Amino acid sequence: MQNDLDGIEETSRLTVGALADLHARVANEGEHVAFDPEILELAATQRTDDPSAAIALRAALKALKGFPLTRWEKALDASERTVKRAAKERARREEKERARAASDALDKARAEASAATARARATAAGEVALHHAEHTYDDDSQTRVVVEPGRTSIERPGKRGEDVKTHTLAGFSAVIDRDVFELDHPSDTPRRSFDLSVMFPGDTAVRRVDGIPADEFRGMLWPESRLGARAVVNDTGRRDDLRVAIQSVSAPVEVRRHRFTGWTTHNGASVYLHTGGAIGAGGAIEGLRSEAPAPVDRFDLSAPGVTAARGIAAVLDFLAVKPATVVVPLAAAAFRAPMGPSRLTVHVSGRQGTGKSVLAGLTQQHFGRAIGPESLPASWADGSTSNGISRVLSRVGDAVTVVDDLRFSGGPEDARVGALFDKSTRAHFNRASPLKLTRDRTERHEPASRCTIVSTGEQPPRGHSTRSRIVCVELKERPSPDLGGLMQRASEGELAAGMAQYIAHLAPTVAENVPRLDAMEREACARWGLGVTDRAAGLFGALALGAEGLLRWLRQTGAVAPRVLDAHEARMRAALLAVAMEHGEGVEAENPARRFIPLLTEALLAGDAHVKEIRPDGKSAAPTDPDVWGWRTDGSDGPRQQGRTVGWLKGEEVFIDPGVALDVVRARAARAGAPVPADVKALVRDLHAAGLLKRTDADKARPRLTVRARIGAGITRDLLVFSVDAFGAGPEDDASPTAPRVATLASDDGADFPE
Secondary structure (H helix, E strand, C coil): CHHHHHHHHHHHHHHHHHHCCHHHHHHHHCHHHCCCHHHHHHHHHHHHHCHHHHHHHHHHHHHCCCCCHHHHHHHHHHHHHHHHHHHHHHHHHHHHHHHHHHHHHHHHHHHHHHHHHHHHHHHCCHHHHHHCEEEECCCCCCCEEEEECCEEEEEECCCCCCCCEEEEEECCEEEEEEEEEEECCCCCCCEEEEEEEEECCCCCCCEEEEEEEHHHHHHCCHHHHHHCCCCCECCHHHHHHHHHHHHHHCCCEEEEEECCCEEEEECCEEEEEECCEEEECCEEECCCCECCCCCHHHCCCCCCCCCHHHHHHHHHHHHCCECHHHHHHHHHHHHHHHHCCCCCEEEEECCCCCCHHHHHHHHHHHHCCCCCCCCCCEECCCCCCHHHHHHHHHHCEEEEEEEEEECCCCCCHHHHHHHHHHHHHHHHHHCCCCEEECCCCCEEECCCCEEEEEEEECCCCCCHHHHHCCEEEECCCCCECCCHHHHHHHHCCHHHHHHHHHHHHHHHHHHHHHHHHHHHHHHHHHHCCCCCCHHHHHHHHHHHHHHHHHHHHHHHHCCCCHHHHHHHHHHHHHHHHHHHHHHHHHHHHCCHHHHHHHHHHHHHHHCCEEEEEECCCCCEECCCCHHHHCEECCCCCCCEECCEEEEEEECCEEEECHHHHHHHHHHHHHHCCCCCCCCHHHHHHHHHHCCCCCECECCCCCCECCEEEEECCCEEEEEEEEEHHHHCCCCCCCCCCCCCCCCCCCCCCCCEECC
């Protein structure tokens, strides 16, 4: 500052000395003296620094005769501009020099601080080293973030590079060490979350805060909710600075977490994920595995110490277990599952103690030695819900999932269990993706099931539609030979080892086969002669395709003699054909039309409904055998009708009101825990298709499957016509017929049926 003052005083002294006698020199030497550049520069400086002296100089020059004052002032203005430019340039140079000096000082200080941070990081143990970090933003601001254990701060230099200001952003330090992508299903959009390492002042070890969703991290409200009251963010307005600071000092490892098992794509190739690793065409793949939650976390195909030969032998031993009609469908289902998404459900029924859960457990252990009969993945009992079961089914990809213990006890719980089974297997067969509402009321589709279901229970499931979508097999006696040895080998991983080899065998072609699996199942169903319908292809075509895949792999291994495999193939064909025939009979037995008459007969015998007989005079009365038709005969007043009127007897025909009868049948079926799902139109259609109606009006001008009749005073109804024999009330034999009950109808159209 003193140097600047000295310079100003020296300039003033020189200016006064040079300009004091300027007017005299101009008068003696000429006007050119006033236009000398040095004189003009001094005059311009005087006009700025000493305006009164400049005015006096101008007056003196003006007094000189002939002096070009106007031209001199213009030259003076130009010189003044030059002086100002020079002064600005000088000031700019001085500012740059000061800024350079400040920047050099800042760089030196930061270099020393960075060296101290590096030394602290080098000497810190384990994850604590991550909390000695810094980052300078790559822009002109020279803003620097500093993280030290228990503190996060930001430094911003002043405008001239000096006066660095430090702000503490948070009273803790946090570093993102894992950037996580999570997938619940191969076709899902990945969920992104961050795993953080956190330290408070005084901590000697880090604290973990894992799984912060990216959206939650962006909002920066997680410190209080995840860390508690000690997580102090010093200024609410600086939360975004804190977010940027944490991200700037972090160098996270990218982690992909697959929350499912089954096929996915990795580096352009198909790989099969399980919780013990991954399998490709060349076998096990290092560094990749499924991280599915329980109970799917036990789907582990690794089998340390088990040779390939032992795995193949275990598969063959399981396939040879008797009865073939139960074991072959289970084995075929197990080896169909890894081929890709399946619609197949196999239900094994049998009384308690026959070993159905053991066989189901061995089937399951093809996909993990730890999921045996005592620890199956899911259950129909114990309060399980459709959401819980569907969540397991959607996470288990391309594998068998056993759902154990389907129970029907004859109580009110049967309806819930039946609905649970029907909903789950229907969605599985239809490849439905359940639609759900999230907490924020947005819609979200749950992934569709991709596994193969194996179900067990003491009884087969009920319902025509349900039975038509599953394969039911019955275990009538304990399997042979004794399964104790095979169970031990399965728990050691031998079945899983065999399945791992099979999956490696499938890997090269699975991607091209998955889109055409439905067509492959139809073709296999036709080759094995197991049915022609779409449902048959989805069930028995899947079993045939699994059996073919198993046999093809065994032949390719070369470990089994061809004659042995030929015998296995013949046994499998015979078993699947027998199961397919039983399946058709079971589905037909559950047909609502087939159940209608037995249920209605039970309702009549139980007094839930009654049928009236039409006498020759046209009036209604109790039938000849009233107990058969819903009348009570234990009183002295004669037979009394019970329940609702469901029909009328006329000769050897029974005319049934379909709407009333269906209500009665439904009520009875519901009490038995086996509801009848048909409506009136579907029931009439199914009764006709089953050949149970004695006659219809199908040949009339307005064809219908019922018969139009008048009941009472002009009331016309459409009634179903059955033979009396259909209700077990016809003649016992031709030699001793019962007496005719009523005269035959005079007309099929418009017969009078009085109430």
